[in-house]
Amino acid sequence: MMGPGRKFWNKFTRLAIIIAISLVIAVFTANLNKAYIESKVRLVKIVVAAEHIKPYTELTKENLTYREVVEAEVPGDAIKDLDAFLAEGSVYAGELGFVKGYPVKESLTNCGVDSALGAALTLKEGKSYLGISTDQVRAQFVTPGTRVDAYCYIEQQGLYGMPSVVTKAEEPLLANLYVHSVKGKNNEEITEKSEDALPAVVVVETESTEQTGKLIYYQMMGEIFLVPTGADPEKYLHSNAF
Numbered sequence: 001m002m003g004p005g006r007k008f009w010n011k012f013t014r015l016a017i018i019i020a021i022s023l024v025i026a027v028f029t030a031n032l033n034k035a036y037i038e039s040k041v042r043l044v045k046i047v048v049a050a051e052h053i054k055p056y057t058e059l060t061k062e063n064l065t066y067r068e069v070v071e072a073e074v075p076g077d078a079i080k081d082l083d084a085f086l087a088e089g090s091v092y093a094g095e096l097g098f099v100k101g102y103p104v105k106e107s108l109t110n111c112g113v114d115s116a117l118g119a120a121l122t123l124k125e126g127k128s129y130l131g132i133s134t135d136q137v138r139a140q141f142v143t144p145g146t147r148v149d150a151y152c153y154i155e156q157q158g159l160y161g162m163p164s165v166v167t168k169a170e171e172p173l174l175a176n177l178y179v180h181s182v183k184g185k186n187n188e189e190i191t192e193k194s195e196d197a198l199p200a201v202v203v204v205e206t207e208s209t210e211q212t213g214k215l216i217y218y219q220m221m222g223e224i225f226l227v228p229t230g231a232d233p234e235k236y237l238h239s240n241a242f
Helices: 004-008 011-041 082-087 118-122 209-221 233-239
Strands: 043-049 064-070 128-133 146-154 164-166 177-183 201-206 223-231
Touching: 128 209, 128 223, 146 209, 201 209, 209 223
Parallel strands: none
Antiparallel strands: 043 064, 128 201, 146 164, 146 177, 146 223, 177 201
């Protein structure tokens, strides 16, 4: 005797199920093909080089522009918002540069400090880095990212001369120096986490050739003491980004 299940499962129900499965597969395939075709023709706006950009050149609104490209050809790390990209701080082309019209990829850019040319790449006209000879006493609590005032101690000049100290009151260019790095006697980097490492050189960022010259002059005239007056966390974080 045939059960109810066997009565239901016959050639007509089998045919209906096969047709239903075929329809599902057909719809899925059609949607997949549609999405694939759309990705081949849909245009999206990305940032590209507006001109041939040489390696290690700063990227700006002048040498970058937008261009519409087929979505399927957009690199995974393409830049779609130029303002947001530049708002993070100065950005430079990598060692390859960019060809005009080529998509600008984040992986081919850097913030300057981590480039092959190092922090010198980020310096603007007139600015420079200057090493100031120091020791543990003359650079207490001086770490990268801090702001310092320089005090120059000049020993007695001649038989009747008196020792003197030159401060920012007499020489405003000695004030508010940004500490780029602190190095030991073997040129190793020293931070607040360094253990048993004695500072030998403090590298400061100068804002003009006049300021650089004054610091060199006072360093040769006497001993420079660096006194922390604050910190510049925003500048420090950007310098150590990427």
